[in-house]
Amino acid sequence: MTDAAPPVRLREGDDWSEWQLTPEQIVALDDSEHVQVRPSRRSGWCRLKARDRVGAARVGRGSAQVRLSVKPKVTVDRLLYLLGYAEEKWLYDGGPVEAATRTDLLPAVARAYTRAAQRALRQGVLLGYRETEATQPVLRGRLRTAAQMSRRPGLVLPLEVAYDEHTADIPENQLLLGAARRLLRVPGVDGPQRTALHALAARLDGVVPPVPGAPLPRWRRDRLNVRYHRPLALAELILGGASYELEDGRSVTVDGVMFRMWQVYEAFLARALGEALTRRAGGMYKAQDRDHFLATPRKYVLEPDLVHYLPLASGGRRAAAVVDAKYKRGFQRDDLYQMLAYCVRLGLTDGHLVYAAGRANVVRVPVVDSEVRLHRHVLDLSRPRRELEQSIEDLAQAVLEPRT
Structure with a gap:
């Protein structure tokens, strides 16, 4: 199989690189939002840098098409x-x-x-039943009375019917x-x-x-x-x-498949850490929890990546820990403000930010008669699988027993 479109191969996290492309191809890449595009000092060239997605896709149409590949x-x-x-x-x-x-x-x-x-x-x-509406010379299934009267008033045949058809054309097979x-x-x-x-x-x-x-x-x-x-x-x-x-x-x-790495990271951390917390402490966890709001009545929804809940003796449950995943190289002040809002709203004195790179530390925020501790953890995704699994267990322990 041949492909006349020029290849553009980038790597997630790499610095800017220069590529010789036509103006139409440059516009197609810029419109796709898969990569960042800047002009180059050389005529007929541009500077490219991967955004937050990895995978492969054909971008553009006709002579403007480019084969884009972003390596994780x-x-x-x-x-x-x-x-x-x-x-x-x-x-x-x-x-x-x-x-x-x-x-x-x-x-x-x-x-x-x-x-x-x-x-x-x-x-x-796999076969399943799908409801089918059709016009038939004989009764099959049930008569669609409203459709029969509106489409064929006074006529006996044909009949507007609905019936369950045993078929392979079901959502499961459509997705496959x-x-x-x-x-x-x-x-x-x-x-x-x-x-x-x-x-x-x-x-x-x-x-x-x-x-x-x-x-x-x-x-x-x-x-x-x-x-x-x-x-x-x-x-x-x-x-x-x-x-x-x-x-x-x-x-x-897009004509291809591209994965947003921050979404992959958030989903992985929420499920892996959530399961580790419930194994160690019981209770339950919710990923991308939208049950809490910054203001009343139900205004400005909060959506932390993970909230771990423990049961109350009187019934119900209480938030015991809040975690947010950050697929970033460095720490940002906005992350601290966001986590502080989570802690205040959930009534917690400890909040946990888990980055994919950087250095771990704790930021102490004075509040009335107390303080809120914002823990910044680092999860190294490049470690071997078994070490990564152990890192999740260590992180669960740190969340359950924060250092004071």
Whole structure:
């Protein structure tokens, strides 16, 4: 498979680099918001820097098209572990990632997805019931009385009916097919992996994939679709990484898959640390908790990444710890103000900010007759998986027993 579009290969966190591109290609990259774009002193060149996304996509159309690739700072197998923990722990199975895919994210994601989907389909394609409305010469299902009277007043036939159809065209299969087709369009996924994805799509013949840019089909977890849970978690990540809502409210669709690393980090930390806290102290946790407001009545919603709750003897529950993930290189004062608001509103004397880089410390904020301690922790994502898991356990211990 050939591709005339020029490749632009960046790395998350790297400094500015210069690329020779046409004015149309530069505009396409700037409009995509995947990268930062600045002019260069050299004619026909521009300076590029990756934003907060990793992955691969074709940006632009026609002669303006560019093949963009943003490599994550962490290794591919580590990112797969973060993605899997954020959605379904099955994704990282502890086995080695082949050297051929270790440095390229999307082929690794495609391989993980294909393997999971193939396992799910070993017992056959899942069938389900879907309500269908149709015009029939005989009664099937139930008569749609209102439609019959408005469309054919006084006529006996044909009939406007609604019935449940046993079909493969259900949300679960629509998501599987949509993810397979999306990966087939990603730059860098070719050879045997493309063959496997084509075979997967052929298994889902008769299924209508999701419309690009439209809301994804909704499905419910139950005992009938349990074998689909694993590939569906990754399918939603893949399809979710193919569309974005920009700051000005516009929705865009990309020809590829890009992951926002700060979202991956927040989801991973909330689930991994939340589970560690409940194992150690009991209670429950809520990720992206929107139950609290800065002012009354219910004004200015607060949304900490993690709140750990403990039960009260009188019933109900109380907030015992609040944590916010910060996928940043350095500390910012706004982070402290945000965490202070969380602590004051939740009635806590300790708040925890967990950064992906930097140095740990504690900021003490005087309040009436007391103080609030804002703990700044660092979680090194580049550490081996077992060490990273131990870091989560150590972090849970620090949250439960803050240093005074």
